[in-house]
Amino acid sequence: MGRKGEETRGRLLGATQDLIESGGYFGAGVNQVLEASGAPRGSLYFHFPGGKDQLVGESVRRAGHEIGRMVRELAETVPDTAGLVAGVLALLGDRLEASGWRKGCPVATVALEMAAVSDPLQEVCSEVYGSWEETLRDRLAADGHPEPADTAATLLALVEGALLLAKAHRSREPLDRVARRVAVLLQGARR
Amino acid sequence: MGRKGEETRGRLLGATQDLIESGGYFGAGVNQVLEASGAPRGSLYFHFPGGKDQLVGESVRRAGHEIGRMVRELAETVPDTAGLVAGVLALLGDRLEASGWRKGCPVATVALEMAAVSDPLQEVCSEVYGSWEETLRDRLAADGHPEPADTAATLLALVEGALLLAKAHRSREPLDRVARRVAVLLQGARR
DNA sequence: TAAAATATGTAGACCGATCTATTATGAGGT
DNA sequence: ACCTCATAATAGATCGGTCTACATATTTTA
Numbered sequence: 001m002g003r004k005g006e007e008t009r010g011r012l013l014g015a016t017q018d019l020i021e022s023g024g025y026f027g028a029g030v031n032q033v034l035e036a037s038g039a040p041r042g043s044l045y046f047h048f049p050g051g052k053d054q055l056v057g058e059s060v061r062r063a064g065h066e067i068g069r070m071v072r073e074l075a076e077t078v079p080d081t082a083g084l085v086a087g088v089l090a091l092l093g094d095r096l097e098a099s100g101w102r103k104g105c106p107v108a109t110v111a112l113e114m115a116a117v118s119d120p121l122q123e124v125c126s127e128v129y130g131s132w133e134e135t136l137r138d139r140l141a142a143d144g145h146p147e148p149a150d151t152a153a154t155l156l157a158l159v160e161g162a163l164l165l166a167k168a169h170r171s172r173e174p175l176d177r178v179a180r181r182v183a184v185l186l187q188g189a190r191r
Numbered sequence: 192m193g194r195k196g197e198e199t200r201g202r203l204l205g206a207t208q209d210l211i212e213s214g215g216y217f218g219a220g221v222n223q224v225l226e227a228s229g230a231p232r233g234s235l236y237f238h239f240p241g242g243k244d245q246l247v248g249e250s251v252r253r254a255g256h257e258i259g260r261m262v263r264e265l266a267e268t269v270p271d272t273a274g275l276v277a278g279v280l281a282l283l284g285d286r287l288e289a290s291g292w293r294k295g296c297p298v299a300t301v302a303l304e305m306a307a308v309s310d311p312l313q314e315v316c317s318e319v320y321g322s323w324e325e326t327l328r329d330r331l332a333a334d335g336h337p338e339p340a341d342t343a344a345t346l347l348a349l350v351e352g353a354l355l356l357a358k359a360h361r362s363r364e365p366l367d368r369v370a371r372r373v374a375v376l377l378q379g380a381r382r
Numbered sequence: 383t384a385a386a387a388t389a390t391g392t393a394g395a396c397c398g399a400t401c402t403a404t405t406a407t408g409a410g411g412t
Numbered sequence: 413a414c415c416t417c418a419t420a421a422t423a424g425a426t427c428g429g430t431c432t433a434c435a436t437a438t439t440t441t442a
Contacts, residue, residue: 147372154349154368162352168303178345222427233393398428
């Protein structure tokens with residue numbers, strides 16, 4: 001593929017990722033992606049012959065993996081799951097606030113917008129959420145939690161919901177409130 | 192305003208509400224709203240001189256009040272808060288599934304799409320979420336729950352997150368998993 | 383009460399801007 | 413010379429919004 005080509009492709013994905021995190025599928029207009037990345041129009045359709053949907057799909061997947069890796073890294077330094085969730089909430093809250101309440105979950109907006117109308121994008125969103133949930137479930141199971149599957153899904157819903165409310169209110173308050181209550185939800189973890 | 196005018200205005204709001212619930216702000220194109228409502232273009236800008244943003248704002252507020260009322264009605268028939276939340280999850284899950292995984296929360300998508308770029312729409316979303324949270328908080332306080340504010344925010348985040356995951360996976364599973372775990376979160380309610 | 387004036391609302395052609403996508407062309411690296 | 417990739421012009425559809433014309437009520441005035 002060549003060094004240069006790979007770099008252009010990466011810049012396109014990065015710019016798309018950035019715009020998606022702020023405004024979802026429709027917030028990432030092709031023109032804005034091109035301007036932000038500095039790439040010419042033809043290059044986009046060379047590297048992503050599937051057009052915008054392919055571009056968005058790969059961007060969501062990449063962003064999902066980045067966050068997944070971030071969570072796993074955090075998991076290595078924090079011993080208890082409650083602390084891990086609190087850490088994730090804090091980290092994502094920092095990101096959200098530092099971006100002027102723009103950058104929330106890179107998957108959520110696209111999922112809500114497109115899951116019902118685009119099978120490929122729905123699959124990507126489902127897959128990313130599934131991988132995050134799996135990470136949490138494994139961690140809970142290793143902790144000896146009695147209901148790892150249900151609890152993992154609940155924790156993920158909690159984080160996603162808190163992030164949504166924080167963006168809607170332009171405030172960390174929902175994140176803080178949820179963080180305080182997570183411990184209760186995880187009762188019975190290591191009895 | 193006249194009987195006919197009021198009716199046209201209502202049809203425009205209803206059509207917009209419907210489209211928003213499926214696809215958010217950008218899913219509710221003006222042309223689609225006009226086609227679905229049967230109203231002519233001129234009527235839209237007569238009844239909503241603020242254009243699309245006013246139309247969407249009023250639709251989100253209306254949809255928010257409808258769900259708020261639904262929750263309060265359910266609260267009258269279900270004694271415990273855990274049951275209330277489970278009931279809400281079941282009801283919204285029915286709606287989501289019956290619509291072919293299209294109709295989720297009427298506020299969430301618009302909030303994620305527009306909160307960062309439109310002050311008026313951000314305010315509407317924040318206000319609706321605030322009113323729902325207030326309903327939950329009052330209920331928890333009446334139950335004698337020790338942390339009504341934190342818990343109300345957490346329950347709302349939980350419901351919103353579960354609804355998001357359900358739409359992303361096109362499955363009730365997240366809703367069911369969360370419903371099973373809500374009881375644990377509400378421990379200490381009536382000690 | 384009849385006629386005139388005004389307010390309310392419908393109807394759709396039309397506009398510029400923006401959207402994603404296609405195309406033809408040619409430079410640059412291997 | 414060959415494939416990779418960049419470049420820009422442009423297509424064609426759709427976006428939200430404005431405009432004028434017209435119909436129907438409602439109010440004012442004589």
